[in-house]
Amino acid sequence: xxxxxxxxxxxxxxxxxxxxxxxxxxxxxxxxxxxxxxxxxxxxxxxxxxxxxxxxxxxxxxxxxxxxxxxxxxxxxxxxxxxxxxxxxxxxxxxxxxxxxxxxxxxxxxxxxxxxxxxxxxxxxxxxxxxxxxxxxxxxxxxxxxxxxxxxxxxxxxxxxxxxxxxxxxxxxxxxxxxxxxxxxxxxxxxxxxxxxxxxxxxxxxxxxxxxxxxxxxxxxxxxxxxxxxxxxxxxxx
Amino acid sequence: xxxxxxxxxxxxxxxxxxxxxxxxxxxxxxxxxxxxxxxxxxxxxxxxxxxxxxxxxxxxxxxxxxxxxxxxxxxxxxxxxxxxxxxxxxxxxxxxxxxxxxxxxxxxxxxxxxxxxxxxxxxxxxxxxxxxxxxxxxxxxxxxxxxxxxxxxxxxxxxxxxxxxxxxxxxxxxxxxxxxxxxxxxxxxxxxxxxxxxxxxxxxxxxxxxxxxxxxxxxxxxxxxxxxxxxxxxxxxx
Numbered sequence: 001x002x003x004x005x006x007x008x009x010x011x012x013x014x015x016x017x018x019x020x021x022x023x024x025x026x027x028x029x030x031x032x033x034x035x036x037x038x039x040x041x042x043x044x045x046x047x048x049x050x051x052x053x054x055x056x057x058x059x060x061x062x063x064x065x066x067x068x069x070x071x072x073x074x075x076x077x078x079x080x081x082x083x084x085x086x087x088x089x090x091x092x093x094x095x096x097x098x099x100x101x102x103x104x105x106x107x108x109x110x111x112x113x114x115x116x117x118x119x120x121x122x123x124x125x126x127x128x129x130x131x132x133x134x135x136x137x138x139x140x141x142x143x144x145x146x147x148x149x150x151x152x153x154x155x156x157x158x159x160x161x162x163x164x165x166x167x168x169x170x171x172x173x174x175x176x177x178x179x180x181x182x183x184x185x186x187x188x189x190x191x192x193x194x195x196x197x198x199x200x201x202x203x204x205x206x207x208x209x210x211x212x213x214x215x216x217x218x219x220x221x222x223x224x225x226x227x228x229x230x231x232x233x234x235x236x237x238x
Numbered sequence: 239x240x241x242x243x244x245x246x247x248x249x250x251x252x253x254x255x256x257x258x259x260x261x262x263x264x265x266x267x268x269x270x271x272x273x274x275x276x277x278x279x280x281x282x283x284x285x286x287x288x289x290x291x292x293x294x295x296x297x298x299x300x301x302x303x304x305x306x307x308x309x310x311x312x313x314x315x316x317x318x319x320x321x322x323x324x325x326x327x328x329x330x331x332x333x334x335x336x337x338x339x340x341x342x343x344x345x346x347x348x349x350x351x352x353x354x355x356x357x358x359x360x361x362x363x364x365x366x367x368x369x370x371x372x373x374x375x376x377x378x379x380x381x382x383x384x385x386x387x388x389x390x391x392x393x394x395x396x397x398x399x400x401x402x403x404x405x406x407x408x409x410x411x412x413x414x415x416x417x418x419x420x421x422x423x424x425x426x427x428x429x430x431x432x433x434x435x436x437x438x439x440x441x442x443x444x445x446x447x448x449x450x451x452x453x454x455x456x457x458x459x460x461x462x463x464x465x466x467x468x469x470x471x472x473x474x475x476x
């Protein structure tokens with residue numbers, strides 16, 4: 001079996017393959033927010049690519065999260081901070097979500113064999129499940145506007161490292177070879193390692209350091225959101 | 239000024255920018271072969287994207303190099319081994335070249351402000367020139383069939399490392415931040431570091447270990463090939 005990583009939704013057509021589990025990664029912050037929402041009891045998340053689609057749902061009465069360039073979009077209920085997806089307002093609800101990067105990656109990969117959501121918050125549960133599936137794995141980093149970003153790469157490296165501790169089970173693509181080395185350098189202190197990354201600087205400028213700290217904290221939940229018939233649901237509901 | 243890296247010709251539209259020098263990187267083996275050819279006195283190299291275009295030139299009487307999947311294509315004069323581009327047969331000649339990856343990257347970036355050829359073979363000359371230019375830099379890794387590959391990334395990391403030794407001159411994009419760390423781990427012994435890379439394994443299977451060793455040897459030439467009006471020429475001819 002093979003594990004590889006793709007650094008941009010734009011590049012997904014080059015990497016896509018049959019019988020491959022795609023892990024969507026947008027550590028700061030979409031996939032962290034999605035994991036948080038399911039941990040806090042959301043029923044379903046409908047990812048949409050554009051603000052226009054999100055607005056149609058909003059007009060129909062849905063709860064809608066919308067973020068562009070790190071900021072919540074005016075006229076919607078939430079942005080993509082994980083702290084927006086906690087507590088009673090979301091419990092049992094269906095939420096519609098559009099973000100700059102993460103929901104674009106879901107859109108790109110939606111026809112894959114299985115599409116699941118990964119973040120530091122559900123890392124161990126995700127890796128255990130991936131190992132149990134015995135399938136090819138593609139780590140799809142959402143990046144920033146289709147460019148490589150460091151935090152998604154570091155998380156993809158963490159998954160590669162965990163998965164490839166089972167010797168000889170997976171053949172590592174070149175991107176995963178590189179990421180494994182990258183994670184080696186990052187793992188002592190990911191927050192510090194990422195201090196010069198462009199998106200972390202972007203969020204710090206928006207006063208979102210708490211978001212960053214939370215998103216980089218491993219294993220806050222065991223949920224694995226999975227894409228099924230146009231929406232994300234908890235895996236045990238599939 | 240900014241230095242960034244793009245890991246696939248397919249992704250170039252996302253990274254392209256005005257006033258940016260694009261360095262084409264295909265360490266194993268196209269850009270190494272091109273540097274070797276100019277060191278050995280070739281006059282001009284016309285890169286073409288397809289074997290069909292190459293065949294048209296061949297029929298007109300040009301010397302033509304053509305490689306696909308690591309092997310020379312039947313009916314042409316050379317493949318893309320650097321050892322094919324040495325000595326009298328190429329001196330003073332115009333050569334047409336098509337390869338699996340490198341010439342695709344040149345094709346993708348051909349309208350950039352300046353397009354130059356980089357490899358370990360001309361590394362120091364290239365870095366000195368880049369520093370003297372005071373422009374944005376994009377390191378365009380050719381990869382393998384539009385996927386990330388390790389050897390191009392390691393070389394892009396080496397260039398990033400050399401360039402960013404001039405403190406605060408360049409703002410590093412996230413890809414270059416990652417590559418700088420990667421190069422830190424690779425630089426003691428790039429040949430060993432690359433031992434599990436997919437393309438190195440591919441070339442080893444084709445009995446091309448000597449090619450790999452030569453392509454990873456820094457500073458065999460001071461030539462910097464540059465793209466000008468549809469062809470690569472030595473920079474001092476521009």
